[in-house]
Amino acid sequence: MSANPVRIFVPVDAAALSVGAEAVAQAIASEATKRGLSVEIVRNGSRGMLWLEPLVEVETAEGRIAYGPVAAKDVPSLFDADFASGGAHPLRLGKTEELDWMKRQQRLTFERVGVIDPLSIADYRAYGGFKGLEKALSLTGGEIVDAVKASGLRGRGGAGFPTGIKWKTVHDASATQKYIVCNADEGDSGTFADRMLFEGDPYLVIEGMTIAAIAVGATRGYIYLRSEYPHAHRTLQRAILKAEAAGLIGASVLGSQHAFHLEVRLGAGAYICGEETSLLESLEGKRAVVRAKPPLPALQGLFGKPTVVNNVLSFAAVPWIMDHGAQAYADCGMGRSRGTLPIQLGGNVRRGGLVELAFGISLREIIEDMGGGTLSGRPIRAVQVGGPLGAYLTAGQLDVQMDYEALAAMRAMLGHGGIVVFDDSVDMARQARFAMEFCAKESCGKCTPCRIGATRGVEVMDRIIAGTEVPENIAVLRDLSKLMIDASLCAMGGLTPMPVLSALDHFPEDFDRPPLPLAAE
Amino acid sequence: MAGYPAWDQDSARMIVAGLAHLEGATLPMLHALQDEFGYVDPQAVPLIAEALNLSRAEVHGAISFYHDFKTAPQPARIVKLCRAEACQALGCESVVDDLARTHGIAVDDHHAGDAIVETVYCLGNCALGPSALVDGELIGRVDAARIAGLCQHGRAHS
Numbered sequence: 001m002s003a004n005p006v007r008i009f010v011p012v013d014a015a016a017l018s019v020g021a022e023a024v025a026q027a028i029a030s031e032a033t034k035r036g037l038s039v040e041i042v043r044n045g046s047r048g049m050l051w052l053e054p055l056v057e058v059e060t061a062e063g064r065i066a067y068g069p070v071a072a073k074d075v076p077s078l079f080d081a082d083f084a085s086g087g088a089h090p091l092r093l094g095k096t097e098e099l100d101w102m103k104r105q106q107r108l109t110f111e112r113v114g115v116i117d118p119l120s121i122a123d124y125r126a127y128g129g130f131k132g133l134e135k136a137l138s139l140t141g142g143e144i145v146d147a148v149k150a151s152g153l154r155g156r157g158g159a160g161f162p163t164g165i166k167w168k169t170v171h172d173a174s175a176t177q178k179y180i181v182c183n184a185d186e187g188d189s190g191t192f193a194d195r196m197l198f199e200g201d202p203y204l205v206i207e208g209m210t211i212a213a214i215a216v217g218a219t220r221g222y223i224y225l226r227s228e229y230p231h232a233h234r235t236l237q238r239a240i241l242k243a244e245a246a247g248l249i250g251a252s253v254l255g256s257q258h259a260f261h262l263e264v265r266l267g268a269g270a271y272i273c274g275e276e277t278s279l280l281e282s283l284e285g286k287r288a289v290v291r292a293k294p295p296l297p298a299l300q301g302l303f304g305k306p307t308v309v310n311n312v313l314s315f316a317a318v319p320w321i322m323d324h325g326a327q328a329y330a331d332c333g334m335g336r337s338r339g340t341l342p343i344q345l346g347g348n349v350r351r352g353g354l355v356e357l358a359f360g361i362s363l364r365e366i367i368e369d370m371g372g373g374t375l376s377g378r379p380i381r382a383v384q385v386g387g388p389l390g391a392y393l394t395a396g397q398l399d400v401q402m403d404y405e406a407l408a409a410m411r412a413m414l415g416h417g418g419i420v421v422f423d424d425s426v427d428m429a430r431q432a433r434f435a436m437e438f439c440a441k442e443s444c445g446k447c448t449p450c451r452i453g454a455t456r457g458v459e460v461m462d463r464i465i466a467g468t469e470v471p472e473n474i475a476v477l478r479d480l481s482k483l484m485i486d487a488s489l490c491a492m493g494g495l496t497p498m499p500v501l502s503a504l505d506h507f508p509e510d511f512d513r514p515p516l517p518l519a520a521e
Numbered sequence: 522m523a524g525y526p527a528w529d530q531d532s533a534r535m536i537v538a539g540l541a542h543l544e545g546a547t548l549p550m551l552h553a554l555q556d557e558f559g560y561v562d563p564q565a566v567p568l569i570a571e572a573l574n575l576s577r578a579e580v581h582g583a584i585s586f587y588h589d590f591k592t593a594p595q596p597a598r599i600v601k602l603c604r605a606e607a608c609q610a611l612g613c614e615s616v617v618d619d620l621a622r623t624h625g626i627a628v629d630d631h632h633a634g635d636a637i638v639e640t641v642y643c644l645g646n647c648a649l650g651p652s653a654l655v656d657g658e659l660i661g662r663v664d665a666a667r668i669a670g671l672c673q674h675g676r677a678h679s
C-alpha cells in the first residue's frame with residue numbers, strides 16, 4: 001500500500017444499507033484490490049440525501065466529490081472513469097458541500113453526520129467534538145442550566161417544553177441519585193433523525209447527556225432505544241464502550257470529579273414507550289403503563305428519583321449551544337421556536353431525506369423545492385406532519401411555516417419533525433381508520449377514553465367506510481374524538497383524534513360514501 | 522440463518538443470573554433469553570421473578586405487554602414489514618394484498634410454518650419505503666416478490 005490511500009466514503013447508515021451500500025463497499029474494495037489501487041474505505045453516516053443512496057464520496061484535493069446512487073454493478077465503470085480522483089461519470093454529482101440540498105441547510109446538530117467516521121473519537125474531536133463538554137466542565141451546574149434556558153431550546157420529542165426549565169427543576173431537587181434518560185423510542189412514522197444521528201454521530205448524544213448530567217448532578221444515564229433500530233443499537237453500544245475507554249464518560253468525565261455511567265436499553269416494540277412516563281416504567285422493567293402527572297419525572301422519575309428525560313435531538317443540540325453560546329443558537333429561528341429543526345421528509349416524495357434548518361421554512365418549500373413533489377409523479381393530496389398523532393394537511397395548506405405555534409394555530413403539530421407526503425390515490429377515510437386502529441393496538445390500556453375509545457373509533461370508521469348511516473356515524477366520531485381529547489391521560493389517546501378530525505374536516509368527500517352493495521364481500 | 526437451540530432451563534437460569542445486577546433488569550433479561558432461544562418460554566417467569574424479587578404476575582405482565590416478546594418458538598424466518606403511514610404512502614398495503622393474492626402469503630399468519638411476514642410500525646426508513654427488516658438487515662423499496670423470495674430463502678435454510 002502506498003503512503004496516501006484514497007479515502008472513499010460509503011455510508012453504513014441503515015437507510016443506505018437498505019438500498020445496497022454494503023455490496024457497493026465490498027465491490028469497491030475488491031475492484032481496488034484487482035486494480036492494485038490503494039484505497040481506504042470509510043463507513044460514514046448518511047448525508048441525508050436518501051434518494052441518492054448509496055451515495056459514495058471520494059476525498060480529492062478540491063474537496064469531497066459525490067457519486068450516486070451507486071449500485072455494485074456501477075463500480076467497475078467508476079474505476080474506469082478514475083472516480084478516485086473525482087473523474088467524470090454519469091453518476092458524478094459534484095462537490096458534496098455544493099449540492100443544492102446541502103447548501104440550503106443550516107446544520108448544527110447534523111454538522112458531522114455523513115462527514116466523519118461515526119465511531120472515531122479522533123474524527124469527532126477534529127470536527128469540534130467535546131468542546132461543549134469542556135466548556136461545561138468549567139461552569140457550575142446552574143450556569144449550564146442558565147445557558148440552555150437562554151438558548152430557547154425546546155424539547156424536540158414533540159411537546160416542545162423548554163429544556164432549560166426541565167433541567168432547572170432537576171438541578172434544584174435534592175436527592176441521593178439523579179438520572180439522565182434519553183428518549184430514543186423514535187416510533188413516529190416519518191421520523192428517522194434520531195436513528196441517523198446515532199448511526200452517523202453517536203458521540204454527540206453521549207456528549208449532550210454528559211453535559212446534562214454535570215448540569216443537574218446526575219451520575220447515571222440510560223438511552224432507551226427502540227428495538228426496531230438494530231444498526232443504531234450496535235453503533236451506540238460500541239460508541240459507549242469507546243467513550244468509556246477514552247475516559248470521556250465513566251468514573252471520571254474527562255478527568256474531572258464528575259462520574260457519569262451510561263447504558264443503552266432496548267425497548268420491545270411498544271409505541272407508547274415514546275411517552276416519557278411509560279418509558280420510565282419500561283426502564284424499570286414493568287409494563288409500560290403511563291403514569292399520571294404530577295409528580296413530574298423531573299422530581300420523581302426513574303425509580304422515583306429526579307430525572308431529566310429528553311429527546312435525542314434535544315440532548316444533541318446542547319453541545320453546540322455550550323460551544324458556540326446560547327445567543328448564537330437563539331439567533332436562529334422565529335417567534336418562540338428558536339434554533340434549528342432536523343426535518344425528516346418521507347412517504348411518497350421524489351427526494352426524501354433529512355434537512356436541518358432554522359425554524360420558519362414553509363412546508364411547501366420543503367416538499368416541493370427540496371423534495372421535488374411526489375415519487376409517483378401524481379399530485380400531492382395530503383401531508384401528515386408530526387407522526388401518527390399529527391394532523392393531515394391539504395395541498396392548499398402547505399404555506400404554513402414549520403414552527404410550533406404556527407402549526408398549532410391550524411390545529412396541527414410539529415411533533416418530532418416528520419413529514420409524510422401522500423399522492424391523490426390516498427383514501428383519507430382509510431387513513432382516519434388507521435389512526436384509530438393504531439391507537440387501539442398501541443394503547444397502554446390505563447385510561448378508558450384511549451383503550452375503549454380507539455376500538456369504538458375503528459368500529460365507527462368501519463361503518464362510515466361501509467356507507468352505513470354516514471351523517472349519524474360522523475356525529476358519533478366527533479363526539480368520541482372530543483371525549484378522547486378531553487379525558488385521555490396522555491397524548492396517545494388525546495392526540496389520536498388529530499389525524500382523524502383533520503382528515504374529516506379537510507377531506508370530507510372521502511367520508512361521504514354510498515352504502516356498499518351487500519354482495520360485495 | 523442459524524436455528525435456535527431448544528429451551529434449556531439451566532442456561533436460561535445462567536442468562537438471568539448474569540443480568541440480575543442491572544437496574545430494572547426485566548427487559549434486558551427477556552431480550553437476552555429471546556436472543557438465545559428465539560422466544561421466552563413461560564418457564565422463564567419463575568426464574569426472573571425469583572432473581573428480581575418480583576411476583577410471577579409482574580413478570581408475566583411485562584412479557585405480555587410488549588409486542589416483541591414471543592412465548593412460543595417462532596418460524597425460522599421472520600420478515601418484518603412496515604405498515605405505518607410513510608410506507609402506506611408508498612403502497613405497503615398493495616404489497617400485503619399482492620403477497621396474499623399472488624404468493625399465498627398471509628401477513629401475520631402465525632400458522633404459516635417456517636416463515637412469517639409480520640406487521641411492524643416504522644423501521645425509520647421512511648424516505649425509501651416500503652421497508653422490511655429481515656435477520657437484522659433493513660431492506661428498502663421492497664415489493665411482494667422480494668418478500669416472497671425472502672420467505673422461500675428462509676425455508677431453504679431452515
